[in-house]
Amino acid sequence: MTQLPAAQNAQIKSSDSGKALYGGKGTRRITVRDIAAAKERGEKWPMLTAYDAMTASVFDEAGIPVMLVGDSAGNCHLGYETTVPVTLDEMTMLSAAVVRGTSRALIVGDLPFGSYQEGPVQALRSATRLVKEAGVQAVKLEGGERSHEQIRLLVESGIPVMAHIGLTPQSVNAMGYRVQGRGEEAAQQLLRDAKAVQDAGAFAVVLELVPAELAAEVTRVLHIPTVGIGAGPETDAQVLVWTDMLGLTGGRVPKFVKQYANLREVMGNAVKAFADEVVGGTFPQEENSVH
Numbered sequence: 001m002t003q004l005p006a007a008q009n010a011q012i013k014s015s016d017s018g019k020a021l022y023g024g025k026g027t028r029r030i031t032v033r034d035i036a037a038a039k040e041r042g043e044k045w046p047m048l049t050a051y052d053a054m055t056a057s058v059f060d061e062a063g064i065p066v067m068l069v070g071d072s073a074g075n076c077h078l079g080y081e082t083t084v085p086v087t088l089d090e091m092t093m094l095s096a097a098v099v100r101g102t103s104r105a106l107i108v109g110d111l112p113f114g115s116y117q118e119g120p121v122q123a124l125r126s127a128t129r130l131v132k133e134a135g136v137q138a139v140k141l142e143g144g145e146r147s148h149e150q151i152r153l154l155v156e157s158g159i160p161v162m163a164h165i166g167l168t169p170q171s172v173n174a175m176g177y178r179v180q181g182r183g184e185e186a187a188q189q190l191l192r193d194a195k196a197v198q199d200a201g202a203f204a205v206v207l208e209l210v211p212a213e214l215a216a217e218v219t220r221v222l223h224i225p226t227v228g229i230g231a232g233p234e235t236d237a238q239v240l241v242w243t244d245m246l247g248l249t250g251g252r253v254p255k256f257v258k259q260y261a262n263l264r265e266v267m268g269n270a271v272k273a274f275a276d277e278v279v280g281g282t283f284p285q286e287e288n289s290v291h
């Protein structure tokens with residue numbers, strides 16, 4: 001079994017608690033208690049996905065307080081079509097890398113499809129692997145009322161859980177990628193799902209592809225923070241898939257994405273410059289050689 005990184009063992013120093021999640025000067029890892037305190041202060045916070053140590057270290061140095069090792073690694077890192085084929089072994093390896101690359105962010109590991117649907121005991125066995133072998137501080141799983149027993153056992157066992165309702169991509173074969181919570185009946189179901197995960201002990205809940213007005217209402221009603229993705233501006237936190245927001249994802253991205261850079265173009269141009277110089281004989285130069 002992999003050893004936990006030293007940063008994991010660092011005891012909580014109360015001296016830097018109570019500071020802003022983003023822009024604070026704390027050096028220890030963010031905890032779920034810090035997340036709860038941010039909701040009480042009405043503070044908004046950013047979350048990004050991460051799938052490898054080097055990228056995660058960039059986000060950690062930029063001050064991103066919470067990172068999700070998303071099963072979106074399936075389509076954004078591992079070359080699958082969807083998140084459905086991703087295995088717990090894969091999530092464990094990627095989560096361990098992200099933990100090793102960071103020292104301040106709270107790392108949430110996504111439980112992949114098939115690793116918790118059998119019931120609470122399977123969920124606890126899977127979550128325990130992510131906590132013990134990868135060193136994550138929390139796990140995420142999809143589903144509201146349907147997953148409340150899983151959430152409850154994990155929380156009772158000492159594993160913080162981030163819930164995920166609205167569009168739940170692991171159910172793509174049943175529900176497609178469609179806006180959730182449109183219409184009175186669907187809105188009532190989403191509210192019941194939100195309350196169910198809070199009652200089960202989740203420390204936060206992702207709202208994916210939900211009408212902005214409904215996400216705002218859920219955010220007002222709950223005492224745990226909401227993390228929106230395609231859910232409008234009123235949620236407590238916002239999450240985006242990192243390859244989408246930095247313009248690395250090839251092909252179509254969801255319309256709620258804002259692209260803050262175009263890494264695909266930057267990397268493509270740099271690679272072509274290298275290739276042209278190799279073919280043209282202008283790389284390497286004297287300063288790139290040893291004697």
Ligand SMILES: Nc1nc(=O)c2c([nH]1)NC[C@@H]1CN(c3ccc(C(=O)N[C@@H](CCC(=O)O)C(=O)O)cc3)CN21
Nearest residue numbers: 072075076083169177178179241244249253254255256
């Ligand atoms: N690259 C990437 N970005 C994501 O945000 C993401 C993933 N992958 N994989 C896992 C899930 C799947 N997600 C998705 C996938 C598709 C849509 C999508 O096609 N949305 C339509 C709107 C559909 C509608 O209006 O009903 C869109 O055009 O944005 C949205 C979220 C979000 N997650």
Ligand SMILES: CC(C)C(=O)C(=O)O
Nearest residue numbers: 049070071072110206
């Ligand atoms: C889109 C986020 C919330 C996610 O679950 C993932 O990246 O896997």
Ligand SMILES: [Mg+2]
Nearest residue numbers: 070071072110
């Ligand atoms: Mg996911």
